[in-house]
Amino acid sequence: MKNLLTDIAGVRVGHADDAALASGVTAVIFDKPAVAAIDIRGGGPGIREGAVLDLENTVEQIHGIALAGGSA
Numbered sequence: 001m002k003n004l005l006t007d008i009a010g011v012r013v014g015h016a017d018d019a020a021l022a023s024g025v026t027a028v029i030f031d032k033p034a035v036a037a038i039d040i041r042g043g044g045p046g047i048r049e050g051a052v053l054d055l056e057n058t059v060e061q062i063h064g065i066a067l068a069g070g071s072a
Helices: none
Strands: 011-018 023-036 059-068
Touching: none
Parallel strands: none
Antiparallel strands: 011 023, 023 059
């Protein structure tokens, strides 16, 4: 165990990047649908479509999460 997402059975993680563009994306895929919610804190979170996963709007099934950066 290394305290990584990949230590969790049924969770797979993939990543692709382009160093020349300084861009990348990480995908977290679940073997079985998972329950999801988020709690975002801080003064300037750069998130889009986050309201869907607000704690009061818990989504009963997701199949994956895409994490990508960008400039606000």
